[in-house]
Amino acid sequence: EAQVTQNPRYLITVTGKKLTVTCSQNMNHEYMSWYRQDPGLGLRQIYYSMNVEVTDKGDVPEGYKVSRKEKRNFPLILESPSPNQTSLYFCASSLSYGGPTYEQYFGPGTRLTVT
C-alpha cells in the first residue's frame, strides 16, 4: 500500500531534550516536506526537499533541522525543543517530474508536546 509513515504518532518530552521524528514514504517520490499545524494558523511548511541531499527552508524553519540522505526518508530533528514547538506535525511527499508538485500525500501526523 502506498503510504507515508511517521513515528512516533504521539510524543511528550521536556524542554531541551533532542528528538527526531521519522518520516518514510514507499512511493519513490522525489519531493518531501514537513508541516506544522497550530490552531488558527493553518498548515505551515517547515522544510522541504526536492531530492536526496537537496533541502530548503519553508515558512517556519527556526528550531528545526532536516536531512535527506535517502530518497524514502526525511527525518525532522529538534535539537533543543521548546514549548512553542508543541504542535501537530505532518510529513508529506509527492512526485516532482517537472510538473506541479501539489498532489502531496500526507502522513498520519505526530502530536508533539514539549513541557
Next chain:
Amino acid sequence: LAKTTQPISMDSYEGQEVNITCSHNNIATNDYITWYQQFPSQGPRFIIQGYKTKVTNEVASLFIPADRKSSTLSLPRVSLSDTAVYYCLVGGGYQKVTFGIGTKLQVIP
C-alpha cells in the same frame, strides 16, 4: 508564490451543492490551482487540480475563469462526511508550499 484568499467558514445543508471560491489575483503563468480537504487530526487529502477552464473528478469540480484570478471548488450534494477544512493552493514546480488557514465547511443535517 501567489497569495490566496478564501472564506474562513461556510455552512451548508445536506444534499446541497457547495461552492467555495478562492481569489488569487497574482497567479503566475506556470501556476496550477490545487484543492485539499482536511478532517480533524488527519493530514490533508488532495481533491482536485487544474490549470484553466473546468476539471471534474469523482469527488468535485473545479471551475477556473479565463483570467485565472479566481477558482471555485464545487462539491455536489454534500453529506455530513464532507464537513472539513478545504484549502486552495496556487503554485507549481519545485518550491515552497503555502496552505493558509482554509475554509471550514460545516454540513448541517
